[in-house]
Amino acid sequence: MSNLIFISGDFSSGSTLLFTLFRKTGEYYCLYEPLHEKLLEYLLWPLQVDEHHFFVENYFTEFKGFRKIPELFNPEWGTQNLYLPPTARADDLYRYFSYLIGTAFGQSAKVLLKENRITFRLGWIRANFPYAKIIHIYRDKQAQWNSVVRRVQAHLGREDVGQGEVTFEGFRMASWCEDLKSIFPQLDAKHFQTGYERFCKLWELSYAENQRYADISIDYWALTHDFEVTFERIRNCIGGNFDIPSLKQFVIPPEKQKPLERHPSGIRRHIQNVFEKIGRKYSKTVLLTRSLLQGRNNLVKNLLNPRSRQKSR
Numbered sequence: 001m002s003n004l005i006f007i008s009g010d011f012s013s014g015s016t017l018l019f020t021l022f023r024k025t026g027e028y029y030c031l032y033e034p035l036h037e038k039l040l041e042y043l044l045w046p047l048q049v050d051e052h053h054f055f056v057e058n059y060f061t062e063f064k065g066f067r068k069i070p071e072l073f074n075p076e077w078g079t080q081n082l083y084l085p086p087t088a089r090a091d092d093l094y095r096y097f098s099y100l101i102g103t104a105f106g107q108s109a110k111v112l113l114k115e116n117r118i119t120f121r122l123g124w125i126r127a128n129f130p131y132a133k134i135i136h137i138y139r140d141k142q143a144q145w146n147s148v149v150r151r152v153q154a155h156l157g158r159e160d161v162g163q164g165e166v167t168f169e170g171f172r173m174a175s176w177c178e179d180l181k182s183i184f185p186q187l188d189a190k191h192f193q194t195g196y197e198r199f200c201k202l203w204e205l206s207y208a209e210n211q212r213y214a215d216i217s218i219d220y221w222a223l224t225h226d227f228e229v230t231f232e233r234i235r236n237c238i239g240g241n242f243d244i245p246s247l248k249q250f251v252i253p254p255e256k257q258k259p260l261e262r263h264p265s266g267i268r269r270h271i272q273n274v275f276e277k278i279g280r281k282y283s284k285t286v287l288l289t290r291s292l293l294q295g296r297n298n299l300v301k302n303l304l305n306p307r308s309r310q311k312s313r
Contacts, residue, residue: 002133002238004101006125007114009137010206011171012147014220016053017251018137019114021231024055024250025242029108032059034100035117037078039063040070044286045279050151052257055250066103070290072096078117082176083183084124094128101129119206120180122213133238136214140221141203143254145196148173150259168195177202224253 005028009015016032023030036042042060049056063069072095084090097113104111118125122134139147152161152170166189167174177187177198184205192198211217216237222230231244290296 003110004132005112005238006132006134008118008134008210011116012144013139014137015114015116020055021247021250022112024247027240027242028110028112029062029104030112031062031100031104032114034113035077035115037075039073041283044283054252068099072099080179082120082179084121086123086127088124119209122209126213134214136210136217137220138207141200145199163195165195166192166198173199224251227251
C-alpha cells in the first residue's frame with residue numbers, strides 16, 4: 001500500500017474528477033495543483049469552480065494552515081522549466097514538495113497531490129519520492145482537444161479563441177511547447193500548420209512520458225463508463241479499503257453533462273462574474289504589495305504579466 005500518491009494528466013483529461021473521487025473516499029488528504037502559477041492568489045480569494053467540475057466546492061480547502069507556502073512557492077514552476085530529468089538539482093522545488101507532503105501527513109496517514117504540470121518532471125518525481133505511486137489519467141486526443149477549446153470559448157465568451165493557430169494559448173499550450181522545444185524540438189511551431197496539429201504532438205509526448213513513469217494509466221472514458229472495474233484497478237495498484245460502489249454517484253459521463261455556455265447570461269452568472277473580478281483584483285493587489293515589500297521580484301513579474309490573465313487551467 002502506498003500512502004503517497006501523485007495524479008498526473010493533461011488539462012481536460014479528467015484529472016479533477018479523479019482528484020474528487022479520492023477526496024470523497026475520506027482516506028486521503030488531497031492537495032490540488034500545488035504548482036499552479038496563481039496559487040497564492042487563490043489562497044487569498046478562492047477560484048470560482050468550473051461548471052463541469054461536479055461535486056467540487058473549493059479546490060484549495062486543504063491548503064488552509066500551510067503557512068510556509070508564500071515563503072516557499074515560486075509561480076515560475078507553473079510555466080517555466082517544465083522538463084526536469086531524474087538527476088536534476090531542484091532544491092527549492094524539493095523543499096516545497098517536502099513541506100507540502102510533510103504538513104499533509106500531519107493531517108492524514110495518506111496524502112495525494114493532483115498536478116497537471118508534472119508530466120515532464122515525472123522522472124524527477126520518481127527519483128526524489130521513490131515510494132510514491134503515480135496515477136496517470138488520459139483522454140482520447142480528439143475529445144480532449146474539443147474539451148480544451150470549449151472551455152476556453154466559455155471562459156472568453158467567443159467562438160474564435162485562436163484555436164486554428166499554432167500560437168493557440170488555451171491552457172498555455174503554445175507556451176508549453178516553446179518551453180519544452182529545447183528538449184523536444186518536434187514541438188517547434190515551424191513543424192505545424194494548425195493549433196490542433198501542435199496539440200496532437202504535445203499530447204503524444206505527454207502520453208509517452210506518463211507511460212514511462214506512472215504505476216498505472218487510466219482512460220477517462222473507461223473511468224466514466226466502466227467505473228467500478230476501472231477504479232478497482234486503481235485500488236489494486238495502490239491499496240485501500242474505500243467503498244467503490246458508493247463513489248459511482250460522483251461520476252457523470254461526458255454525454256450526460258450539460259454543455260458549457262459560450263455566452264453565459266442571467267443575473268446570477270453576472271453577479272458571480274462581478275464578485276470574481278473583484279476577488280481577483282483584491283488578491284492581486286494584496287500579493288503585489290506583499291511581494292514588493294519582501295523584494296520578491298519573481299512574484300511581482302508574474303502578477304504584472306498580462307499572460308497571467310489567460311485561461312491556464
